[in-house]
Structures are given as C-alpha cells and as structure tokens.
Amino acid sequence: MSRSTKTFKKWTLLSVTGTLLLSTVLAGCQSSSNESAASAKPSNGEGTSESGKGIDHSKPLTITVYDNAANYQGEQTGWYGKLIKDKFNITLNILAPQVAGDQLYKTRTAAGNLGDLLIVDNSQLEELIPAGLVMDITDKLKNTQFLSKYVDNHFKPFNAAFDKVNPDGKIYAMPTFEADTSPTTFSExxxxxxxxxxxxxxxxxxxxxxxxxxxxxxxxxxxxxxxxxxxxxxxxxxxxxxxxxxxxxxxxxxxxxxxxxxxxxxxxxxxxxxxxxxxxxxxxxxxxxxxxxxxxxxxxxxxxxxxxxxxxxxxxxxxxxxxxxxxxxxxxxxxxxxxxxxxxxxxxxxxxxxxxxxxxxxxxDAYYGNGRVFALGSKAKEPERIMEFLDWMVSPEGLRYYTNGFEGFNYEKSADGKFKLTEVGQTAFQKNTPVPDQYGGGGYQDGQSKINSMIMSDFVVDPETGEFYNNNYWSSTIEANxxxxxxxxxxxxxxxxxxxxxxxxxxxxxxxxxxxxxxxxxxxxxxxxxxxxxxxxxxxxxxxxxxxxxxxxxxxxxxxxxxxxxxxxxxxxxxxxxxxxxxxxxxxxxxxx
Structure with a gap:
C-alpha cells in the first residue's frame, strides 16, 4: 500500500527526501528570467499542452478545488496564484476538509456537487463513480500532450482496479505522486x-x-x-x-x-x-x-x-x-x-x-500512485480548461515550477546543461524568502501551491537534464551535499x-x-x-x-x-x-x- 493518505498533510512541506531537503512542495517559485509566466495565455513553449489549442482564455475562470491534501482553505494567492492566473486566467478556490472538517465531504456530495477539480481518497472515488459525481475523462486524456504519455502504464492499470464500479474500464481519475521508475524500485x-x-x-x-x-x-x-x-x-x-x-x-x-x-x-x-x-x-x-x-x-x-x-x-x-x-x-x-x-x-x-x-x-516508489487521485467533478465548469491546467502540471515546465521554483531565482542552468540550486533556492522555503512583486510578491513558502499534491511526482526524469525533478538527486546537489x-x-x-x-x-x-x-x-x-x-x-x-x-x-x-x-x-x-x-x-x- 502507499503512504497514508492522511500523511499527505505533510506534503505542505513537500516531498523532501535528500540531505538538502528543499522538499517538493517547497519548490515552485518562478524565475525572473522566465517570461512565459507573465503572459495572459498559455505560452507556445514546452509547457503548452495540445488540449490548449482553440481554448478561449479571455474570460476569468475560478476553479473550485475540493482537496483532501490541502492544509489551506481559500483562494490561491502569492507567486503560484499569479503564475496560473497569468498563464491560464485561472484562479483556484480551495476547499480543504482538513481545515473545514470531514462534514464538508458529506454536505457537498449530498448536494450533488463536490467541486470542479477533486483531490480525493481512493475510497471516496469508489463512492463518487456510481453516484455520478465524477467525470469520465477517457476521451479528454486523448487530447492532452503530456498526460497522455502516462495513460497506458499508470492511469489505466489504476482505474481497472475499480472494476466493481467501473466495469467498462473508463478513466475517471489520475493517481497522485506517481513515480515513473518501476513498480518495485525504491529511489529515495x-x-x-x-x-x-x-x-x-x-x-x-x-x-x-x-x-x-x-x-x-x-x-x-x-x-x-x-x-x-x-x-x-x-x-x-x-x-x-x-x-x-x-x-x-x-x-x-x-x-x-x-x-x-x-x-x-x-x-x-x-x-x-x-x-x-x-x-x-x-x-x-x-x-x-x-x-x-x-x-x-x-x-x-x-x-x-x-x-x-x-x-x-x-x-x-x-x-x-x-x-x-x-x-x-x-x-x-x-x-x-x-x-x-x-x-x-x-x-x-x-x-x-x-x-x-x-x-x-x-x-x-509509487509507480501507480499512493492513495489519492485527481478527478473532475461531474458538474465541472469548463472541463477543457481544467484538463489543460492539469496537462501543464505534468509538463516539464509545470513540474519544474512545482518542485523547484523559478529558474534564476531558485535554480539555474550550469555549463553542462543540468540544473543547480541558487544560494537563495537552498533556503527559500525555510526562510520564506520574499518574492519580487512582479511575480506575485509575498513569501516564497506562503505562495507555494496550496493544492499540495501532484499527479506525477518529482521522481520523473526531466527530459532536458536527464535527472529527476527532485533537486535532492541532481548531480549538482549531490556534489554540494x-x-x-x-x-x-x-x-x-x-x-x-x-x-x-x-x-x-x-x-x-x-x-x-x-x-x-x-x-x-x-x-x-x-x-x-x-x-x-x-x-x-x-x-x-x-x-x-x-x-x-x-x-x-x-x-x-x-x-x-x-x-x-x-x-x-x-x-x-x-x-x-x-x-x-x-x-x-x-x-x-x-x-x-
């Protein structure tokens, strides 16, 4: 089995694993040298998903996120809030049962609408499928650029385990914190x-x-x-x-x-x-x-x-x-x-x-995930835009922001083409280092992603460097350590x-x-x-x-x-x-x- 689903309250700090331990949740600050975050629409760079083609971003979209992993309730603000607002014209409104209490789940399911984006436990997913409260995303995944890479080896095997409520083998959810190593490898x-x-x-x-x-x-x-x-x-x-x-x-x-x-x-x-x-x-x-x-x-x-x-x-x-x-x-x-x-x-x-x-x-390693899932509510507003956002989250750009922050602020590229942490990046989480106003202002830790969860984990290889996104396993960090x-x-x-x-x-x-x-x-x-x-x-x-x-x-x-x-x-x-x-x-x- 996976790490306790309750235990992921801890991922507020993130998936810290190395001696340096900046953690994964820690990561996520944007670099002053990365202009893509300042654009009002998805960039045409590596973070752009195929699902974004033809999507209208002109109207602001507030996504209600029902999130078992969150330790925070309310609007996502700070640098991560500005990042996704500038990039997708999206605002996240997070509902956190850890803050509001377990009754929140009962109340919202009874009303027939848990939220637009759901981060829920496996056991809850098994209730939500027959209740018609989660969306079938099988076809929507076909239109993604990055999520589609993980369908056959990760998403399908997991969803098949819900055979009693999902006899047709549809994909209703994507497990959290999946490593892209092997089902029997332990990398940490x-x-x-x-x-x-x-x-x-x-x-x-x-x-x-x-x-x-x-x-x-x-x-x-x-x-x-x-x-x-x-x-x-x-x-x-x-x-x-x-x-x-x-x-x-x-x-x-x-x-x-x-x-x-x-x-x-x-x-x-x-x-x-x-x-x-x-x-x-x-x-x-x-x-x-x-x-x-x-x-x-x-x-x-x-x-x-x-x-x-x-x-x-x-x-x-x-x-x-x-x-x-x-x-x-x-x-x-x-x-x-x-x-x-x-x-x-x-x-x-x-x-x-x-x-x-x-x-x-x-x-x-959690090759098939670890006890929670990302899913779309059956009444989700503009599901294509939500899928686009999730697709970006598992893109190289999205994973770098979430796990390592801003290039030029938290980390920089070395002559060998690999990344290394900056002096600021080494302690940005612990010191809650101030982020420049142009990137959202406030403290770095305060502005990190309040979703507090990932689909693919930092034990996925960055195609640009050939190393895990987890900066504790960068060759530069190992040397510095x-x-x-x-x-x-x-x-x-x-x-x-x-x-x-x-x-x-x-x-x-x-x-x-x-x-x-x-x-x-x-x-x-x-x-x-x-x-x-x-x-x-x-x-x-x-x-x-x-x-x-x-x-x-x-x-x-x-x-x-x-x-x-x-x-x-x-x-x-x-x-x-x-x-x-x-x-x-x-x-x-x-x-x-």
Whole structure:
C-alpha cells in the first residue's frame, strides 16, 4: 500500500527526501528570467499542452478545488496564484476538509456537487463513480500532450482496479505522486519513516550505538540535559506529537510501527501488516501498535514528550522543526524544515540514526500512485480548461515550477546543461524568502501551491537534464551535499546514505507499492469503524499520558473490551479481507505477474 493518505498533510512541506531537503512542495517559485509566466495565455513553449489549442482564455475562470491534501482553505494567492492566473486566467478556490472538517465531504456530495477539480481518497472515488459525481475523462486524456504519455502504464492499470464500479474500464481519475521508475524500485535515499536526529547533538553526547528503543530514550535524555534550549532561548523537546493528522488510529504511533516491520495499510483502521503477509490487529497484546504506545508512555514518564503535544496542531510542530526544537524526527521530509547546505558545512542537520533491532518496512516508489487521485467533478465548469491546467502540471515546465521554483531565482542552468540550486533556492522555503512583486510578491513558502499534491511526482526524469525533478538527486546537489555533515555520517556508517545502510545490514524490507481500490464500507461497517477509530485514538492519547504503568495497562485492557462491544470483530474481518488483496498483489508484483 502507499503512504497514508492522511500523511499527505505533510506534503505542505513537500516531498523532501535528500540531505538538502528543499522538499517538493517547497519548490515552485518562478524565475525572473522566465517570461512565459507573465503572459495572459498559455505560452507556445514546452509547457503548452495540445488540449490548449482553440481554448478561449479571455474570460476569468475560478476553479473550485475540493482537496483532501490541502492544509489551506481559500483562494490561491502569492507567486503560484499569479503564475496560473497569468498563464491560464485561472484562479483556484480551495476547499480543504482538513481545515473545514470531514462534514464538508458529506454536505457537498449530498448536494450533488463536490467541486470542479477533486483531490480525493481512493475510497471516496469508489463512492463518487456510481453516484455520478465524477467525470469520465477517457476521451479528454486523448487530447492532452503530456498526460497522455502516462495513460497506458499508470492511469489505466489504476482505474481497472475499480472494476466493481467501473466495469467498462473508463478513466475517471489520475493517481497522485506517481513515480515513473518501476513498480518495485525504491529511489529515495532514506526510508519514509525511520529514526532521525540532529547530528551535532547526537555526537555531542558521544554518539552511542543504539541497540533498541530503550537506548534511544536514554540518548534522548542525555541530549535533553545537554541541549535544553536553542541558541536564542527556545525550549528544545526530545519528542513532539500532534493530533490533527489522526485517522483510523493515532498517526504518530502508526508510523513508528514501520520501524519494526509493521504498517497500517490505507483503507484499514484495525490491523497492521508486515512484509511476509502476517496480519496483526491493533489491539492484540503483541501488536506493534501497543509496543509503540508503550514507547511513548515511557518517554513521557521520563519527561521526554513535549507537554504541548495534546493541544498543538501541525503548524505549531512545523515551527518547532524550523527552529531545531525537536530531537527525534521520523518522517524523511521533516528534515527539510531545518537542513541546508550551509548548515551542513558546519556539521549541522538532521540525519538518520539507525537502531540495531529495527527492521523497517518500506513501500517502493509509487509507480501507480499512493492513495489519492485527481478527478473532475461531474458538474465541472469548463472541463477543457481544467484538463489543460492539469496537462501543464505534468509538463516539464509545470513540474519544474512545482518542485523547484523559478529558474534564476531558485535554480539555474550550469555549463553542462543540468540544473543547480541558487544560494537563495537552498533556503527559500525555510526562510520564506520574499518574492519580487512582479511575480506575485509575498513569501516564497506562503505562495507555494496550496493544492499540495501532484499527479506525477518529482521522481520523473526531466527530459532536458536527464535527472529527476527532485533537486535532492541532481548531480549538482549531490556534489554540494558533500559537506561535513554528510561525509561524517558516511564515514561513521560506511554507507552513501541511509537506504544503502539499511539494505547492506538487512534492516529493511522493500515491498511493492500497491495502490488500488480496497472497496468501500457498508453503512453498518462505516458507522462501526468511525466509533471504533474515535475510541482507539482517544484512548491511545490517554495511554501515552497515563500517570503510571498501572493506568496504562488498565486503559489498554478496557480499550480491548470496549472495542469489541463497538463491533471490532466485524471491522477487523473487513480489513483482513482487504489486506489479503494487498498481499496477493504484492506477490504478483514481485513475481512479475
């Protein structure tokens, strides 16, 4: 399965993957040397799509975007807003259930119009097709210049998985964040979830080998004592948690379970699955979910958990990451809030710090996407213009803006024809660097795309350079990243990067990334799942902050009993059946079927 659909709230920062970690969402500022963005209509350059031929752009068009990935609600402004306004005469009005609440989906579907452009979860797509709320775009894709390249290998296989509601094999949606590598390749230099800490602080307490989670807690305690505040006096916390990403369970628990080989597949809320196909219910006494809850509880007993955790939201956490106020990170992209080449030269930055007894489960590149889709609402205004915009988004020009910003501002062309980041581009996201008024003004981070999602990811090769759009994998960035931070890490671990280290030491299982339809819940199961999820999440938080081990154990025992009363066994049966589909598809992908 793919990365959690809930987890893509994180892509506000973007798909940060390298040591420099400017992230993908970060990217997207336009160059003062690129005049195409200033034109009132699509340019005749590489970003122009075939679907744009004969389209009238004279009238302004406001597209209502229903967007599960967005952390922002309202009109797209700033440099990206100006870019698409000048290029397409389009304004994006974003509706974000993460901001407005889940009721937004129910209200708008009940009214028969979710929006013009939809970024929704796979499970929602399966409901929207038979409800007639999404548009068949099969023929519209034939008229595109760039999207059409991905139809046979990416879009068709995905849509075919919705055979129960799409027996004719039409194309209703395009999956998000698709890599154009292969279904079994993992390209990133660090697993999506693994232990990450500030290298200078870790070395400052002797860089002791970490054999298990107990060792991790002990070193965090040592770091906390030695580095209680930032240079400007802000309090440093070893572990910080947040509630607003919680889905079927406590999200911060879910992703640390990956360290020990268990994932919670998208579309399920009651089970965890390992690479061998073993299925374990969350509330099983031997579940990894319980082990990670115990880890957080113990950490809190040691004074290591941020007291703001139960009340803060993700935005507050992001501030702390930017200020280097957090000692333990676990998402690869979180490094992008602080890491930079300049800091790396001084040995300063967040890096992977392996724990010997971990066995990470890692999905391969999202060749078929990862849990969400782009679709057009059935009542979309001027669908040809929306398709033109989406076609541009996957064009070289569109991908460069989204992932790397403005040529001349964020990056520039080298003598060898490849790209390299400018000094401004290296920290534009972290510093929210001001953008010239002629390109929209405001801060760079403030003006980035609020869509917060892509059709094709930055693990697609730019035809002009022969390198990924992801600037962390540019040869120039790799060379620039040969800083004191990276070279010291490589010498310590005898590996080029974290993925290589984990692979060489048999500490990672890379499984095929399966993006499919797992079926939608019946009304009975949906109701039971909702009640169970709320109960499990609330109890999980209580367990982390329990006053002692006795209360922790009592809460666990009560949760097991109460969940059964809420219909746990019925929901587990559904999730187990869904997991079997994942297991089979992974086996087929591995054997080449």
């Amino acid at each position: 230099e660090i697993p999506y979830s693994s232990p990450i800490m500030p290298w200078d602080y870790y070395k400052g307490v002797g860089a002791p080998k970490l054999n298990n989670l107990t060792d991790l807690l002990n070193v965090l305690k040592e770091m906390q004592k030695k580095y209680p505040t930032t240079p400007d006096g802000k309090k440093i916390v070893p572990i910080t948690l947040w509630k607003d990403w919680d889905g079927g369970s406590m999200e911060n628990v879910r992703w640390l379970s990956n360290w020990y080989g268990y994932e919670q597949p998208d579309g399920t809320s009651t089970i965890q699955l390992n690479a061998k196909g073993d299925i374990v219910p969350l509330i099983d006494d031997n579940s990894m979910y319980k082990k990670i809850l115990q880890f957080y509880f113990t950490a809190n007993q040691m004074g290591l958990v941020d007291p703001d955790s139960a009340s803060q939201d993700w935005n507050k956490v992001a501030e702390k990451l930017t200020n280097k106020q957090v000692l333990l990170l676990w998402y690869s992209w979180q490094r992008g809030f602080y890491n930079s080449i300049e800091r790396g030269k001084n040995g300063d930055g967040n890096v992977a710090v392996p724990i010997a007894d971990t066995r990470i489960i890692q999905n391969s 040969k800083t004191a931070l990276t070279t010291d890490w490589q010498k310590t671990y005898n590996a080029t990067n974290a993925t290589e280290y984990y692979t060489k030491n048999n500490m990672i299982d890379i499984v095929p990334n399966i993006n499919t339809s797992l079926g939608s819940d019946s009304s009975d199961i949906k109701n039971k799942r909702s009640q169970i999820s709320d109960y499990v999440k609330n109890t999980s938080w209580k367990m982390v902050f329990a006053k002692n081990q006795e209360e922790f154990d009592q809460l666990w025992t009560k949760m097991k009993s109460d969940a059964v009363g809420l219909g746990w066994n019925d929901v587990v049966a559904v999730d187990t059946e869904r997991a079997q589909k994942i297991i089979k598809m992974r086996n087929d992908a591995t054997t080449g079927k």
